Amino acid sequence: MNRAEPLSASPQSHPVTGTAYGLGIGPGEPDLITLKAYNILQKADVIAYPALEDGVSLARQIVDTHIPKGRTEIAIRIEMGKPADPIYDAAALEIGQHLAAGKTVAVLCEGDPFFYGSFMYLYGRLADAGHSVETVPGVSSMMACAAQLGAPLAAKNDVLQVIPGPLDKDRLRTQLGNTDAAAIIKLGRHFTKVRDVINELGLTDRARYIERATLDSQKMVPLADLPADATAPYFSMILIHRRGDAWR
Structure with missing residues (x-):
């Protein structure tokens, strides 16, 4: 998503933007998160994750002991039986606001983000909007x-x-x-x-x-x-x- 800037560009030419990371956090056992995903999670300003309507989030539960206190959290509430596109549209806009403010956002994804992972739908929206997005593979x-x-x-x-x-x-x-x-x-x-x-x-x-x-x-x-x-x-x-x- 990042593009090389011309050598003549000054640091003030473009606003500072943050990066969104899709973190594969594994299938359920907390220890199966990769070291790379763990390190990003420790430094992230904002942590987003899918959650059911009643607030339950398996992704959040998996890494509960790894999440530092005081982080901003975004629960992407999935309403069963309803179209998912509006939910991902709204989540991408909210995450995009944090990125535009220069913050790092870690998006949790059970298993691997690109193996039937919900993060891919956010990836497409954020990348299309011009944000910096990276994917960290996980144990599927x-x-x-x-x-x-x-x-x-x-x-x-x-x-x-x-x-x-x-x-x-x-x-x-x-x-x-x-x-x-x-x-x-x-x-x-x-x-x-x-x-x-x-x-x-x-x-x-x-x-x-x-x-x-x-x-x-x-x-x-x-x-x-x-x-x-x-x-x-x-x-x-x-x-x-x-x-x-x-x-x-």
Whole structure:
């Protein structure tokens, strides 16, 4: 986002502006934040994060012990069932005001900002408005789930697919039927549909289920061991490898 200025430009030619950092803070365990993200968080003037309407913010909870006292905080309240664009528009304007005042803004993002992360929507708006924006990668939920399950995602010439659970049944069947390995994300209310497709394809014995990876409430089990009426939260994932284990 930063552009090199002509050598002849004086320091007074342009107003001082701050930088917005999209910080990948990992999947849930506080220690999985990177050293770079931690250092930026310590120096930031303003800290922004997504939050539900009732004020709960998993991102804020993850780094609670890392946030210095006295920082300005912006809760970006996501209203379920309502269009998100106006919410991100308003958040970008508020963050932009702090940047125009020369402040540094750290925007928290669970997992990695550019792996299905909400920060990307702020990134686009802030960058388009001419602000300085940088992204700090983080440990994604997919990597954390693989580590907790002891299930390498892919090896050799394997093709790995990331498949969102909300896809319709036919698309799910097509994607899963033509891959070596898959990470199925965003299960939630789509869990039963996804599980049915996995059963139809004969992949149940190659599937591992995990929810809330790295948190105290983490649960992981072979998919086949879940009861028939099992449900899954949004923060859950199924990993599948056709060889059972990637190293085989």
